[in-house]
Amino acid sequence: MQPTTTPVLKDIVLVGAGHAHVGVLRMFGMKPIPGLRLTLITREVNTPYSGMLPGMIAGSYTAEEAHIDTGPLAVFAGARLYHDEATGVDLDAKRVLCRNRPPVPYDLLSLDIGSTPSHGDAAGVEAHAIPVKPIDGFLQRFEAARQRVLAARGKAVIAVVGAGAGGVELMLALHKRLTEEVARAKLDPSTLSFRLIASHAELLPAFPKRMRQHVAETLRKRGVEIVAGQRVVECAPGGLKLASGRRVSANEVFWTTQAMPPAWLRESGLALDERGFIRVAGTLQSVSHPDVFAAGDVASMDYAPRPKSGVFAVRQGAPLAKNLRRRIAARPLAIYRAQRDAMYLLSTADGRAVGTRNGIVFEGSWVWRWKDAIDRRFMEKFNNLPEMRPAAPKAPFGIADGDALKEISAMAMRCGGCGAKVGATVLSAALRAIVPSERDDVVVGLDAPDDAAIVDTGGPELSVHTVDYFRAIVDDPYLFGKIAANHALGDIYAMGGAPQSALAIVTVPYGREAKVEADLAMMMTGANEVLREANCALVGGHTSEGAELALGFSVNGRVARDKALRKGGLTPGDALILTKPIGTGSLLAAHMRGKAKSRWTMGAIGHMMRSNRDAASVLLAHGVHAATDVTGFGLIGHLVEMMRPSNVDAVLALSAIPVLEGLKETLAMGIFSSLQPQNVRLRRAIVNLDEAGRNPLFPALFDPQTAGGLLASVPVASAKACVAALQSAGYADAAVIGEVLPRSASLASITIDLEDVSQRDDVNGKRPTKLGKLNAAGEEQNANEPVS
Numbered sequence: 018m019q020p021t022t023t024p025v026l027k028d029i030v031l032v033g034a035g036h037a038h039v040g041v042l043r044m045f046g047m048k049p050i051p052g053l054r055l056t057l058i059t060r061e062v063n064t065p066y067s068g069m070l071p072g073m074i075a076g077s078y079t080a081e082e083a084h085i086d087t088g089p090l091a092v093f094a095g096a097r098l099y100h101d102e103a104t105g106v107d108l109d110a111k112r113v114l115c116r117n118r119p120p121v122p123y124d125l126l127s128l129d130i131g132s133t134p135s136h137g138d139a140a141g142v143e144a145h146a147i148p149v150k151p152i153d154g155f156l157q158r159f160e161a162a163r164q165r166v167l168a169a170r171g172k173a174v175i176a177v178v179g180a181g182a183g184g185v186e187l188m189l190a191l192h193k194r195l196t197e198e199v200a201r202a203k204l205d206p207s208t209l210s211f212r213l214i215a216s217h218a219e220l221l222p223a224f225p226k227r228m229r230q231h232v233a234e235t236l237r238k239r240g241v242e243i244v245a246g247q248r249v250v251e252c253a254p255g256g257l258k259l260a261s262g263r264r265v266s267a268n269e270v271f272w273t274t275q276a277m278p279p280a281w282l283r284e285s286g287l288a289l290d291e292r293g294f295i296r297v298a299g300t301l302q303s304v305s306h307p308d309v310f311a312a313g314d315v316a317s318m319d320y321a322p323r324p325k326s327g328v329f330a331v332r333q334g335a336p337l338a339k340n341l342r343r344r345i346a347a348r349p350l351a352i353y354r355a356q357r358d359a360m361y362l363l364s365t366a367d368g369r370a371v372g373t374r375n376g377i378v379f380e381g382s383w384v385w386r387w388k389d390a391i392d393r394r395f396m397e398k399f400n401n402l403p404e405m406r407p408a409a410p411k412a413p414f415g416i417a418d419g420d421a422l423k424e425i426s427a428m429a430m431r432c433g434g435c436g437a438k439v440g441a442t443v444l445s446a447a448l449r450a451i452v453p454s455e456r457d458d459v460v461v462g463l464d465a466p467d468d469a470a471i472v473d474t475g476g477p478e479l480s481v482h483t484v485d486y487f488r489a490i491v492d493d494p495y496l497f498g499k500i501a502a503n504h505a506l507g508d509i510y511a512m513g514g515a516p517q518s519a520l521a522i523v524t525v526p527y528g529r530e531a532k533v534e535a536d537l538a539m540m541m542t543g544a545n546e547v548l549r550e551a552n553c554a555l556v557g558g559h560t561s562e563g564a565e566l567a568l569g570f571s572v573n574g575r576v577a578r579d580k581a582l583r584k585g586g587l588t589p590g591d592a593l594i595l596t597k598p599i600g601t602g603s604l605l606a607a608h609m610r611g612k613a614k615s616r617w618t619m620g621a622i623g624h625m626m627r628s629n630r631d632a633a634s635v636l637l638a639h640g641v642h643a644a645t646d647v648t649g650f651g652l653i654g655h656l657v658e659m660m661r662p663s664n665v666d667a668v669l670a671l672s673a674i675p676v677l678e679g680l681k682e683t684l685a686m687g688i689f690s691s692l693q694p695q696n697v698r699l700r701r702a703i704v705n706l707d708e709a710g711r712n713p714l715f716p717a718l719f720d721p722q723t724a725g726g727l728l729a730s731v732p733v734a735s736a737k738a739c740v741a742a743l744q745s746a747g748y749a750d751a752a753v754i755g756e757v758l759p760r761s762a763s764l765a766s767i768t769i770d771l772e773d774v775s776q777r778d779d780v781n782g783k784r785p786t787k788l789g790k791l792n793a794a795g796e797e798q799n800a801n802e803p804v805s
């Protein structure tokens with residue numbers, strides 16, 4: 018979450034991370050406008066660059082090379098990234114309707130959502146063909162087709178319907194890739210057949226004659242059959258029916274015909290052209306709604322029609338950014354003068370390319386090298402963004418103290434979520450002198466702290482109380498609401514309880530009433546969805562203004578008198594089970610700095626939204642002796658909290674501990690949560706610190722978690738079944754990560770087993786069988802453990 022001191026005055030919402038919008042984001046990142054908030058709604062967080070797409074199919078580029086990661090780009094632009102799909106737009110209320118979240122309000126809206134290939138009047142396309150757009154779906158279906166071709170031992174007919182630039186390049190790329198793959202599988206590639214079906218009499222009707230001839234000749238040389246001047250009217254399993262009545266066989270059909278607009282635009286109320294694309298003026302504004310802009314394939318420039326091509330979409334980025342800026346500032350807009358002729362470079366998938374500009378055609382390996390250099394340079398601009406630097410801190414009262422400046426700067430980058438927690442040591446020191454009123458009905462209080470407090474209110478059940486509150490960790494209030502609610506419920510589940518009611522504590526940054534209301538509504542909708550699912554009634558709360566968006570809950574729950582799960586029940590011989598992977602602290606810190614891949618951030622968010630409810634039930638069903646939820650103090654901190662009252666030692670197998678994707682990379686970059694240094698103080702409990710400390714994964718043990726999983730002590734006899742049950746309940750990464758040992762000295766100590774345990778045949782294939790020797794004692798930890 019990017020800290021901001023300026024209230025939000027205007028919202029620009031960008032829908033689709035198309036070629037123009039990625040340029041817009043970059044430009045706003047280079048020159049932000051105070052008070053302006055950008056939001057990107059995108060169906061795919063990794064957006065494909067069309068220039069490299071055929072090369073990726075051909076195997077010349079990796080998926081990573083051919084995609085722009087919108088996560089770091091959004092961070093760079095200071096934009097909120099909503100991973101969602103727009104399904105409509107309410108032009109009167111100025112809101113974008115989304116598939117998976119409440120409507121998103123805008124002051125200005127810009128649409129760069131591309132196109133899909135038209136089915137025309139052909140039947141069966143949806144069921145039996147693979148459309149090249151949307152690309153996310155295409156890549157998955159291409160992969161399935163590739164597998165089928167190999168399973169058929171290369172005996173397959175591959176057809177591409179549509180012979181524009183995209184279709185031709187795709188055909189050549191498919192030919193190269195599949196021929197190579199079949200040969201690599203030691204099969205005969207000559208059993209593969211390729212067919213290109215064109216409705217026009219010639220391929221590439223919009224291109225110069227020499228280029229058409231060159232491409233047709235190249236296809237013939239590769240053995241591709243060209244079926245020209247034939248419209249497909251039906252696509253069925255095993256083949257295609259053409260308008261002439263002819264049938265052609267085809268096992269895999271790729272569909273790349275003329276572009277068609279997204280269907281939902283028809284209902285939007287925007288002025289559309291006869292094919293359904295958004296009509297825009299020279300300013301790239303909708304001709305009917307000046308607060309709506311459009312660019313790329315989806316825009317139809319009445320005044321200067323151009324082919325649907327990535328080249329034009331890229332070019333529109335700069336004028337679109339300029340006009341969005343001007344419109345926000347109520348300044349006159351500039352007219353975009355689309356180039357009449359663009360240069361086209363088509364790869365022939367053999368280390369050569371053919372190109373044309375102003376009617377001139379050129380071909381050769383140098384053309385491919387040139388195209389490759391242009392495409393890589395383009396991608397470099399997005400995948401290698403300038404370093405994010407927080408604004409240079411100003412010395413208070415003009416004192417130029419270097420250390421003070423560094424400290425202020427570090428504070429500015431402090432993490433939200435559980436990374437924003439006060440460290441265990443600070444907290445226990447602060448609470449040391451606090452003596453709460455003594456009451457008989459307090460079953461679990463500050464004197465024997467646990468995940469939640471327990472109070473006896475009479476009756477068969479005990480009352481469980483917990484509170485959690487933290488600054489926003491993601492720029493998406495709806496998801497943040499879900500994470501905050503899930504995190505707060507975690508303490509109740511960790512006590513073996515069931516939630517009953519919750520009070521919300523909310524801080525919203527100062528801003529215009531409408532903006533504050535929209536954010537609050539979005540955040541509380543997300544939170545309430547989680548609470549409702551947990552059968553926990555939201556019964557009230559308190560809201561105030563503050564510097565940053567923050568949310569917390571005080572949750573009440575119920576637990577049967579003899580069922581409360583305590584931290585203090587670790588039993589020697591038990592297996593230690595962790596239900597979710599760790600790593601949210603470092604990954605979210607990396608996200609803040611624009612250093613985390615979207616895939617990593619989305620993975621972490623997915624785990625933070627996963628409830629611990631079912632995990633607690635599984636653990637209870639397998640005779641769990643003790644449990645806690647792993648949150649701000651990290652795995653070691655929470656384990657130590659359990660070990661002290663249990664009077665035991667423990668061994669942890671480092672290689673068995675599940676970690677989130679990307680954690681190894683963010684640790685290697687030296688990116689840690691701002692709470693990490695405080696958590697690391699507990700390293701004193703580790704016996705083999707010198708040796709363990711050299712392992713690159715060692716810092717993960719101290720990484721603060723937000724909405725982390727449960728750490729539990731389970732009888733070894735039921736550990737294997739317990740892990741299997743957790744995995745089938747959806748905790749795919751659940752694993753035995755260590756073992757509880759009898760106390761060997763006066764102070765609790767942890768041994769880190771550094772052997773790679775993945776090959777061992779034991780409880781879950783990962784559990785350590787050889788226990789480390791406990792020969793030295795850790796230092797005494799905090800005297801007064803806080804309730805987390």
Ligand SMILES: Cc1cc2nc3c(=O)[nH]c(=O)nc-3n(C[C@H](O)[C@H](O)[C@H](O)COP(=O)(O)OP(=O)(O)OC[C@H]3O[C@@H](n4cnc5c(N)ncnc54)[C@H](O)[C@@H]3O)c2cc1C
Nearest residue numbers: 033035036060067102103130131183313314326327328330
């Ligand atoms: C095989 C093939 C090869 C091609 N090769 C080239 C080439 O070499 N050069 C060239 O210039 N052109 C090429 N093209 C054409 C090019 O792909 C398109 O013209 C170009 O991608 C259009 O860019 P855009 O910005 O309009 O949309 P896109 O690049 O399609 O981006 C649209 C984005 O919006 C997102 N989106 C869509 N709907 C929604 C929604 N409802 N909510 C949220 N997000 C949404 C999508 O996920 C996508 O990320 C090729 C096309 C194909 C099929």
